[in-house]
Structures are given as C-alpha cells and as structure tokens.
Amino acid sequence: MIDISPSVMQFLLAFIVVGPLLGAAAALLPAPPGLKGKNPDQAVLRHGVTVTAAILIAAVVLTLGFDHDHPSKMQATTDISWIPALDVRIHLGIDGISLPLLVLTALLTFLCALYSYSKMPAGPSPKAFVALLLVLESGTLATFAVLDLLLFFLAFEMVLIPMYFLIARWGGDQRQPAAWRFILYTLLGSVVMLLGLLLIGLQSGTFDMVALATDNGRGLTTSVQVIAVLAIGLGLAVKTPMWPLHSWLPDAHTAAPTVGSVLLAGVLLKMGTYGFVRIALPIAPDGMRTFAPYLAAFAVVGIIYGSLACLALARKGAKGDLKRLIAYSSVGHMGFVLLGIASMTPTGVNGALFANIAHGLITGLLFFLVGALKDRYGTADLDTLAGATGAALYGRAPRLGGLLAFAAVASLGLPGLAGFWGEMLTMFGAFDPAEGLSRPAFLTFMAIAGVGTLLTAAYLLVVVRRVCMGVPERQAAEPAAIADVQGYEFAAWTPLVALTVLAGLWPAVLLGLTDPAVQKLLAGGKS
Template sequence: MNVLLLAVPLAGCLLVLWLRHLAVGVVVTGITFAVSVVIAFSVDYARPGMQLETDLPWIPPLGLRFHLGVDGVSVPLIVLTSLLCFLSMIYLVRRVPERAHSFMSLLLLTEVGMLGTFVALDLLLFFVFFEVVLIPMYALIAGWGGASRGPAARQFILYTLLGSGVLLVGLLVIYGHTSTLNMVELAAQDGSGMSRAVQVIAFILVAGGLAVKVPMWPLHTWLPDAHSEAPTVGSVLLAGVLLKMGTYGLIRIAVPILPDGALAVAPFLGAFGVIGIVYAALACLAQRNLKRLIAFSSVGHMGFVLLGISTLTPAGINAALFANIAHGLITGLLFFLVGGMAERFGSTDMAQIGGGTLTLAPRLSVLLIIASVASFGLPGLAGFWGEMLAMLAAFDPAPGLNRGLYLVFMVVAGIGAVLTAAYFLVMLREVAQGTFAAWRRDQGILDVTRVEWAAWTPLVVLVFVVGIWPGLVLGPTAEAVGFYLGGL
C-alpha cells in the first residue's frame, strides 16, 4: 500500500508530461488522496509499532533496504499531504499556469518526496526523499514565482541544502556507531551503542539540519521571501507540508534514537521555539504584505511545535503533532485565500487592497476571518489545541529538565499567543473591515467561485471538525507516541 502511495504520483509526474492536461493532475492527486485514506483506515492505532511495512533490498552491497511503513505518528501527515496536493490541483483549474504540464509534473514530484519522507523507515531513504522535495520546489518558485523569484529561490535552495548537509553528517554519525540505518531498530535500541557525548553531537547535527526546514529562529530568514514570491499552491505546500518534514524528523529520528542527546539539547530547542513565537508576532505587526505576514506567522506557530517537542513528554509530542496538522490546514487555507485576493486586487499589499473587502467580497472575507481566528487559537477551532497543549506540557516537562525554565517558556509562549491574536486582528481590521478605498468604489470584485469553493471548503470544514473533535488527530498519535516515550 505504501509503495502504491508513492507510485501513483510518480507515474502521474511522467504521464502529465506526455498528455499535457490538467485533468491528469487532478485525477492522480485524487487517487493518491484516496490511497492515503485507505491507509488511514487500515492501521490499527491501538497496536504499537510500524504497520503496512514494505522491506525490500535496495543496495545489497551496502546493506541498504527500501523500507517503508506507517504508524499513528505518520498517518495524519500522509493524509494532510495528499489532501493539500489534491486541493492544489483543483485550485489550478480556475487559473491554469503557463507551461501547465511542467508545473503539474513538478508538483507531483514534490508530492512523491513529501509522502516518501513520512513513510521511510531507513535513515538514508529518509534523506533521499527529504532531498527530492528541494529541486522541484526550487523550480516552482524560480519558474512561476513573483518579480523577485530568482533571489528567493536561490536563498531557499542554499539554506535548505546547507541544512541537508548538516543532517547527513548527523545520520552518518549515528550509522558509524550503530552499524544500522533501520529507524525501527535504532528507536528500539534507545541510544545503546552511543555514548552521551556522541548522542549530543549527533542530536545537534540532526536537529540543526532539520531546524532549517522547520524553520527555527534564527534559521528562518529564507522563509518570508520564499513565501512572498512562490505561486499560491507553492506557498500552500511549503507552509502546509514542507515545514512539517523538519519537525517530523525530530520526532521520528532525533528524540527516540538519541534520548541522551535530546535531554541535553531540549532546553535550547524550547528557548529557540519561544523566542521564535514572540519574534514572529512582533515581525507580523510590522508587515504590510499579507503573504509575508502569514509566512512570519508560520515561524511562530512552528515555535509552539518545537516547544512541545522540547518537553520530551507524551503530552508535548502529541501537542506538536496536533499543531503540525492544525497549522497545515489553517495556513494552507490562508495562503489559498491570499492567492485569491492577489488575483482580484492585483496585490497582496494591505495598503493596495484597502479596507472594506467584507462589503465587496463578503464570502471571501468571511473565509479569511475564519482562517485568521483559527490561526490565533480561538477555542473550538483547530489552532487552539496544539498551542494550549504545548504550553500545558511545558508546565510539567520530562524528568531531568529544569521545570522553572520551562515555566518561563510557558509564560513567554502565552505572551506570544496574545501578540498573535493582536496582529491577526489588526490585519482583519485593515483588510476586511472599514471603508473601502475610493479608487475601488465602483469596482466590481468577484466573490468566491465554484472552483475555489471546491478547493477551500474541505479545509474550512476540517478546521471546525478538528477543533471540535481533537481526538480525530490525537487518537491515532497517542498510542504511537506512548510507545516511543514509554507510555502516557
């Protein structure tokens, strides 16, 4: 089943170059999403360990294997990835990009890399899929981005390749001391075979490489430019999925395989996370461009994910996994909406858009309001649970961590949450409310189209469903996290 999950978009990547029709992309991503749903219903979440495994020889002389599998940690991310790719293809129906066949082929190749990262159970295979994503995403930004797409794409690829190099060194350190790349075996060994010093060094290398992709403050500077210049669906996948590859790697590789290293470095992860929360909120208050505002907000939201991971508790890891899914749904929706506004108003600058969109395009504005209040954590919507549970986990971190320090982290994160609400409310006041600019007084603005409803409605529904029923995400993750960290 996992092989099919990767084979369908890979075949579609080649097929769309031959047939050159948008319908191929929609069908292929739709089939991939259906496969991910079948996988989600096929897994027994009450049973710990990997399921639906595929373990085949890959490079026998080097002992490398094509090892795939899923559990409660990876399944929600697999479904999120395939859903966002499917909705992105639907969204393209409204405005087909130039060289559409190349665009769709790159999008499908990106999907292969993202899904492969979440199902790989071999360290080198994980790294290969992790890298597969970079080139097509670079090409999407450089080929179909905004006016400054060249510098933004180069910055993206340079930062991420540098992080990948550091990550590879960390993985080789692990292999050099354990003689295995099997992620399941390594997690079961609980760090045996590696001294504390080796684990600390390996954790710094692995976490440092992954932190670029998260992105963790202060390694985040590539993100705002990449988001600002990327095409709409590129921004959706960049925020909705690519950032999660970094935090997933921390949870899947760094924490269970290097427990002593995790205990030593976790306070620094927590500190960088909460600094990022406050920094991003202050940066958002200074933004006038909607895409840059949402990009900086992602730095803050991923700070909550890092805070949860740094507690090294089941509650914190579950909070991080939940926040990953919530952020993917909400920020994916926000970038879709901002892309729609850019098409209508010719800009993502708040001054150019002006106020009063609630009057001119009421449905579009209501969707923007829903996504914004969900993003700042309004109870009953998806954004609330991840942030709240991360701060709750910081109140009682794992034994061996300084509780007083984590109480400070909790307070700082709470201040950041208040600032997050402030910048979203300021944005809504300037864009959705008030009196629209004089130059638009007689301008007709197209409200949400049928294609946009088809692409956006699933995300809106899930923002409410996950917010009201958090067990939809926490149910699958709880047993898997408890298995890795010794129970709830």
Template sequence: MNAVLIALLVLPLLGAALTLAPVFGQDAGTAHRRALRLNSVVTGAVFLLGVALAAGFDHDRPARMQATTDVAWIPAIHVRFHLGVDGVSLPLIVLTALLTFLCALYSEKRLPDGEGTPSAKSFVGLFLLLEVGMLATFAVLDLVLFFLAFEIVLIPMYFLIARWGSGAKVPAANRFILYTLLGSAVMLLGFLLIGSKAGTFDMQALATAHGSGLSHTTQVVAALAIMIGLAVKAPAWPLHSWLPDAHTAAPTVGSVLLAGVLLKMGTYGLVRVLLPVVPDGTTTLAPYLGAFAAVGIVYGSLACLALARSGAKGDLKRLIAYSSVGHMGFVLLGIASLTPAGVNGALFANIAHGLITGLLFFLVGAIKDRYGTADLDTLSGSIGAALYGRTPRIGALLAFAAVASLGLPGLAGFWGELLAMFGAFDPAAGLSRPAFVTYMVLAGLGTLLTAAYLLIVVKRVCMGDPRQPAPVAELADLRPYEAVSWTPLAALTLLAGLWPALLLGLSDPAVKHLLGGG
C-alpha cells in the same frame, strides 16, 4: 495495506513520468488542459489511497508500525527499502494527499502563465514529483531513504518558485534551496554517524534500541547535526530567513504546500528520529531547542505586528509567512519538553497549521488575483478593504481562518498550542523546570501578540465602507473552484477543534512508544 502504501508513492511517480511522453496533443491549449486534468486525476487517486490507508489502519494499535514493506536495498551499507505508517505519520500522509489534491484542483483554473512561464506539462511533472517526495518523507523508515525523500522535494519547489512565482522569485528560490541544501548536508552527517556506530540505518531497529550502543558524545553530536538540518526546514529561529522571501514569491499553490507540508517535514523528523534514536543527545539539547522556539514565537509575532501596522507597506503573504515562524515555534516547544503532552501537542499543531495556514494562503492568493497586489496599505488604504461588504464570503472565510490561527477554542489552532505550553509547564525529568516555565510564559505572550496582529489584519482587510472607491472596479466573490478547494480545509479546521481525540487518539500511544523506546 502495504500495497496501498506503495501505490501511494508509485502513482504520482508514474504520473510525473507520463508528462515526459508525447500524449497531450500538439495543440498548446489542449495540451495545457489535459496536463492539468491529469494532475487532478492522479492527486485525486492518491488522496483516495490515503483515505483507504486510514480506513484500513488498525486504530486500536496506532503505536504499531503498519502497512510495512522491508526488503534489502543496498546490503553493502545496510540500507533497506523500509516503509510503514503509525499514528504519528498517518495524519501527515492524509494531510499531504489532501492538500496536493486541492492545489491541483485550484491550479486547473489559476495556474500562473504569461511570457517566460513554462508549459503546464512541466508544472504537472514537477508538482507530482514534489508529491512523491513529501509522501515518502512520512512513510520511509530508513535514515538514508528519509534523506533522499527529504531532498527530492527541493528541486520541484525551487522551480515552482523560480518559474511560476512573482516578484523577486529567482533570488527567493536560490535562498530557499541554498539554506535547505546546507541544512540537509549537516543532517546527513548526523545520519552517517549514527549508521556507522549502530551498524544500521533502519529507524525501527534504532528506535527499539533507544540509544543503547551509542555513547553520550555520539548521541549529542548526531542530535546536534540532525537538529540543525531539520530546524532549517521547520523553520526555527534564527534559521528561518529563507521562508518569508520564498512565500512572498511563490505561486499560491507553492505557498500552500510550503506551509502545509514542507515545514512539517522538519518537525516530523525531530519526533521520528531524534526522540527515539538519540534520546540522551536530545535531552542534552532540548533546553536550547526550547529557548530558540520561545524566541521564535515572540519574534514571529512581533514581525507580523510590524508588517500589519498602517504605513508599513506590509505584504499579506509575507505576514502569514512570519506567522508560520511563530506557530511552528509552538511545535518545537512541545517537542523540546520531551513529554507525551508536549509532543502530542506538537503533532496536533502540525496538522492544525497545515489546515489553517493552507486556507490562509489560498485566500490571500485569491485577494492578490483580484486586487493585483497583496500590499496591505494598497488593499486597505485609509478606510479598509471592506471585504465583508464587497466579497462577503471571502471576507467571512478570511476572518474564520484568522481566528482559527490565533487559537480560538473550538477550532484546530487551540489544542496544539495549549498542549505544547502544558508540556513546557511540566517538562520531562532532567530538564530545568524554571527554564521551561519561562519559555511557556514567552509562548503565552506570543499568543497575545498573535491575536493582536491577526485582528488588525481582519480590521484592515475585512472591515471598511464598501461604498468608498475600491482599488479595482469589479470584485468577484467566492468562485465555485475556490469553494471546492477551500471548503474541506475550513470543515476540517472546525472538526479538529471540536473533536481533538480524532488526532490525539492516534498520536498518543505512538508518542509514548517513541519516548519510551518500547
């Protein structure tokens, strides 16, 4: 099992290195096709390794760290090369491997090109390096390694936005990397403080100690620094402002991975590091995290409502980006409750958001490809874009993703938000119940606002008279490569909604272990 986890990280790294070798041929067209095929093969093999890891995982003991590798790396500062997976990280590793594979398949047909766009070989090298960083973030068990993995993803994503994006792509990429680098720098200070005081950066050893040996002041300062750094990536209000620009400018696969995986790195860090390592500091700061989460839920929903109304010139990609601020607010609220129910809900909502929002960004990318724009007013005009009549399969998928995103029972979006609010209703000992009940009420208001803007989007984009003139003459319905890329996300959204125990059975023992320090 440990060999499988190592291979999971080494394989995309070797694939990225291979793009530097002259093995793709001299002809530009041939090299383009071969590079993109390499991307699909490597990410497909990584996904199969992820499935093998899940199949070999001991599901009877999900709280125990499995497939571990633990060797000294930098003895002078007690840094170890420590890898492992448990019930918290395993679903995120499989989700990451799945989304990168689906994005690679999609890119074979829809890689942005044109004057000034780098070669497909450059895209594949950056894409595989991005996959290494994302997978490593969920697999490493040393704070220094976590920081390095956290940072690896920034450069590839920067170039994916700046070179393969559209619109104001360079300013959006600059804002993305500036925010996330500053957040990471603050997070590193918190890690160094913990390591210097505890004498180790090993996350398992620190979790077992559960804060013993760290003074209350040290825990609060470290928790604050780490929380700020991770909140930027989450993204938590008011540190979210890089996100809408990055999503709007990014290519379709960039938006899918940004929403589906990169945002999860922040919330995963809160669960993996803050809860078990600095529990006293986390308890002190939890009410503030809950407050920012509740504001973020309402703020994200109101921003989406403003973009969805007629005449607002709202960009559909930008609207879904703002919806992520609201949805990730539920994740942060669940974590802030410090209860097993709330944290389990947060982890479930993480996976659900990755599936649903990944599907939404795929769909919006397809609509933008067909219409040449994602502007809601241009798409819908005064009568609606009439996708139900013009492209019924895409219209049906968009409606399905929208109702999943608003939390319809029976689909994946429901359980995480319900459990997060349940955790806020009865927070952990030491937290103010009236404050968290207030946050829960605001979150409930956010669910109503979410339903409002998503139903407006469905009405404007899916409904209308297909006999009226369309902005473009011909609209192709679902293409085979799109069906292959999107169907797994829709199927898993339904499966997770109908069988929540599939994820909660993995996460619940591991969450109780992290909260209890056992």
C-alpha cells in the same frame, strides 16, 4: 475501520509513494489524441487532478484499513534489501504519527492541483508545472513513509528541486533570489544532517529507524548522541524553520505562486518537525535531552519574533505584504511545535503533532485566500488593501471576507477550532517537562509562549480589521466589480474549513492516533 489484507495495505502505501512519480513521468509525455481536447494545457492540468485524486483516495482507504486499535504498531510495512553492503533497505511503514501527515499531504496536493486547473499561475508550460507538483508530492509522502535513515535523507532532499523551480519559474517579483536562498539554506542544512545520520548508522551498525528507536540510544554513547543531534537538528531546524535559521522563508513565501506557498507551509515545514519526533527523540534521547532547553529557548524567541514581525508588517504605512506576514506567522506557530517537542513529554509531543496538522490546514487556507486577494486586486500589500480604494471585504465580497476572518481566528487559537489544541498542549508539556529538564526554565518558556499567543491575536485582528472592514470605494448604487468566492475556490477551500472545525470540536480523532504511538516512541519502542 474496514478489513483490508496486509498485502493490499502494503500495495496502497507503495502506490501512494511511487504513484506521483509515475504520474509526473506521464505528464511529460504527449497526451493521447482522445484526451487532448481543444486545449492540451487543460489536458495536462486535468491529469494532475486525476493523479492527485487517486493518491488521496488511496490515502483515505489506507486510513480506513489502518488498525486504529493499535496505532503504535507499524502497519502496511514493506522491507526489501536495497544496498546490502551498507545494509540500506527499502523499508516503508506507517503508524499513528505518520498517517495524519500522509493524509494531510495527499489532501493539500490534490486541492492545489484542483485550484491550479482553474487558476494556473503565469509561467512556462503546464506540463512542467504538473510534473514538478507530482515529484514534490512523492518526495513529501516518502519522507513520512520511509523507515530507513538514508532513504529518509533522499526523500527529504527530493522536494528541494521541484520547489526551487516552482518558485523560480512560476513565482512573482524577486523569485530568482528567493528560490536561490531557499535551496542554498536547505541544502547547507541537509549536508550537516547527512553527517549526523551517517554517524548514527555507522556507530550503531544499522540505518533502520524502527530498530534504532527500539534500542532507544542504548547502542550509542552520550557523546555520539550529542554530536548526532546537533548535526541532525541543524538540518531539521532549517526546514522547520527555527529562529534564527528562518530567513529564507519570508522571501520564498512572498515570491512563490499560491499553490507553492500552500505546499511549503502546509507540508514541507512539517518534514523538519517530523524528523525531530521520528529520529532525534527516540534514537538519541540523551543528546536530545542535552539540547532540549536550547531548542525550547530558540522556539519561544521565534514565537515572539514572528509575532512582532507580523505586528510591524500589519501597522499602517509599513507597506507590509500579506503573504510575507503569514510567512512570519509560520515562524511563530512552528515555534509552538518545537516547544512541545523540546519538553520531551507525551503531552508536549502530542501537542506538537496536533499543531503540525492544524497549521497545515489553517495556513494552507490563509495562503489560498491571500492568493485570491492578490488575483483580484493585483497586490497583497496591506496598505493598498486597507486604503481608500481597498478591499473592505465584508462589503464587497462578504464570503471571501468571512473566510479570511475564519482563518484568522482559527490561526490565533480560538477554542473550538484546530489551532487551539496544539498550542495549549505544547504549553502544558512545557509546564511539566520530562525528567532531567529544568522545570523553572520551561515554566519561563511557557510564560513567554503565552505572551506570544496574545501577540498573535493582536496582529491577526489588526489584519482582519484593515482588510475586511471599512467602506467600499463605491456606494451600493454603483458596486465595485469584485468577484466573491468562485466555484473552484469553494471546492478547494471547503475541506480545509471543515477539517479545521472537526479537529477543533473533536480532537480525539487525531490524538487517539498519535498518543499511543508517541507513548511507545518515548518509551523506547516498548508497547
């Protein structure tokens, strides 16, 4: 920790939220003659790297200035009246729950901009691409930083349009139907969520999330809490995505460009689970307790369903798309996050927050790797990659094959890597759920989730065996011309590998931030 004044911390957080919007506006302007160079397209892509790098640096400085001795306290707060008639305020702040997600978003967006500088997806003008990427970053960062229910909703919605266009204009086959399905599902869920947020605000007399969390539902009747959690939970469950509201996700991931898939899996899905932790758990605890068993049941069904879908796609002759398989794996992984939240215990919620970050790092890396495979082979079809003329990555591109195997074993929860701690803690939370929840039911959910971990290992090991192993098409005397990991890929992927190992070997770095904040949140804002 370094000593930074409160006013500088406020400025840093405001800059992190607003900076990408200013960068998006600048990206659409003509480049100054001195910056155009020989290629104006490269100039605007370089602008995207510069802006996202500045936001990442600001997020790192904010983390260094964060009071790690009191992570449950809201820090870097700004509180300005915006719409007095509705008591809507521009209220920003971070604690140990939101800070890791803020840094993860800044990191992944920077890595996507860096990757795109050398590997811009085919499509319209790079100007529009960079502007949309920055608007998407601003909306995601704002979601994790705002402390007003209506501002949360606006930030939550802000990401939909840029992601829609990233899929529809820079995506692959079937991009238009996938983009429409994405936006229709999420918009429909958001309308229902808005009704729940308005119900809480109007019934309690405030939209301030800190005040509502401190009140811990005492100003809301049980029936109001139940209705509010049902409405808000539906909207959040679509974004998470929870089975059976997940069907937009595989199509969106399959059609999206590589960086779109990385951001969709790495940060956009986290907005839904963050909403459960920040809004549903502390503001309407009685309503959450009513629905917790159902949320846990849907979560474990999602774990098994996602794993079985992946096994079906991984088998020989299924014509399974590797991007689609990883999308279904996200349904299973996010099921563990929802199970931890549903336990309503500090252990379970900490596990959910840890699993959120781990999933962002590991699945972001997996989508980068699959994008690289698709660039080299022209397809992500598993049967093609595993066929007689297939990848055989250990022989043809050993570094790429090694990274794919690393990401796979991290995703299946190998001890010592980030994926292990989140899944283990969420199951510990289910083993001893909060008071008032049925322990036999949650023990059953825990056992089902345990089976899910075995199925996860099964399909990921099948993928590694089929894609990485085997004999190359040509013999060593005449090697096939397949590029191994390139410099720009190494730069974009190394931070994800390093952080996956760091979080796995030193989980206290993350848990030390989240645990005090979770304890305070579940206790109704009392330290």
